[in-house]
Amino acid sequence: MIRFDAVTKRYGPRAAVDAVSLEVRARRICVLLGESGSGKSTLMRMVNRLVEPDSGRIMLDGRDIAGVPPEALRHGIGYVIQSVGLFPHWRVAQNVATVPRLLGWEDARVAARVDALLDLVGLPPDRFRDRLPHELSGGQAQRVGLARALAADPPVLLMDEPFSALDPGIRRELQGALRDIHAGTDKTILFVTHDVEEALLLADELAVMQDGRLIAHGRPGEVLARDAGPAVRHLFGEQTLAFHRLGTLPAAGAARPGEAAAAPLLPEGATLKQALMLMLEHGTDQLAMPGGGALHLSDILAAA
Numbered sequence: 001m002i003r004f005d006a007v008t009k010r011y012g013p014r015a016a017v018d019a020v021s022l023e024v025r026a027r028r029i030c031v032l033l034g035e036s037g038s039g040k041s042t043l044m045r046m047v048n049r050l051v052e053p054d055s056g057r058i059m060l061d062g063r064d065i066a067g068v069p070p071e072a073l074r075h076g077i078g079y080v081i082q083s084v085g086l087f088p089h090w091r092v093a094q095n096v097a098t099v100p101r102l103l104g105w106e107d108a109r110v111a112a113r114v115d116a117l118l119d120l121v122g123l124p125p126d127r128f129r130d131r132l133p134h135e136l137s138g139g140q141a142q143r144v145g146l147a148r149a150l151a152a153d154p155p156v157l158l159m160d161e162p163f164s165a166l167d168p169g170i171r172r173e174l175q176g177a178l179r180d181i182h183a184g185t186d187k188t189i190l191f192v193t194h195d196v197e198e199a200l201l202l203a204d205e206l207a208v209m210q211d212g213r214l215i216a217h218g219r220p221g222e223v224l225a226r227d228a229g230p231a232v233r234h235l236f237g238e239q240t241l242a243f244h245r246l247g248t249l250p251a252a253g254a255a256r257p258g259e260a261a262a263a264p265l266l267p268e269g270a271t272l273k274q275a276l277m278l279m280l281e282h283g284t285d286q287l288a289m290p291g292g293g294a295l296h297l298s299d300i301l302a303a304a
């Protein structure tokens, strides 16, 4: 769906993005992860032509975006940024309706779409549609920003550290809301963050950047595999890499047949990290699996 072919962008002698080739498959959430200055935002901003590459090519649905006028391109790409960027004198409904209005939708269609989107992002339209941006909390403003990006139903969403400025609790709520929205709408999402926990929570695919280069790409479990290179180990923390890896492994895969008498029951679909947390919480070294079987602490250690 989004393909970068040897894309390079230089500022002076330094390459902000250095010969990056990456394919983001349709309907996936691909998280670009890397330390500050590694080139994540620059790579993302080339997709909607806010930045032009010096060399290489970016294909969107098989079409070279260099041949698509930026305005037309951006109508098919939602863009959400950390500072939200709502128009301060426009009410929430007007802000959300920006792109549908540019596309010439009729009033009734715009109004219905605005209400549906406010519902989708968890803001009851009756309470929120007539508010001004300064009457919103940071989390509510970010929800409006997400609604606005989704307004014309673009197949692609670019999200550049959208939740970084929010409190941890609100941030988790919005991460959950984004996963739900993604599950219900089939968008292809490119998401930039330097937060490892956020990346692992959201990513179908991880693309790890360092000094402008793509140094790892794959499913989180592949990127965090035991043979991960030094840069990935450093980013995820030498001490915590194995723990993060447990979060990518389904507990069901490590369980054994048999009973775990009187042991706590692990929820359906839990990871080994969740299993370990549950063992610590209950001070036990065994869990019962939903549908039968048992998971022992030694099974977790063997898989880590």
Ligand SMILES: Nc1ncnc2c1ncn2[C@@H]1O[C@H](COP(=O)(O)OP(=O)(O)OP(=O)(O)O)[C@@H](O)[C@H]1O
Residues within 6 Å of the ligand: 011, 015, 016, 034, 035, 036, 037, 038, 039, 040, 041, 042, 043, 194
């Ligand atoms: N317009 C610009 N002019 C000059 N240098 C730039 C410009 N934009 C980015 N850079 C440089 O390119 C490099 C990559 O920047 P970029 O913003 O893409 O990194 P990032 O990984 O998104 O960082 P952060 O997480 O801090 O946002 C940095 O060294 C930055 O200083």
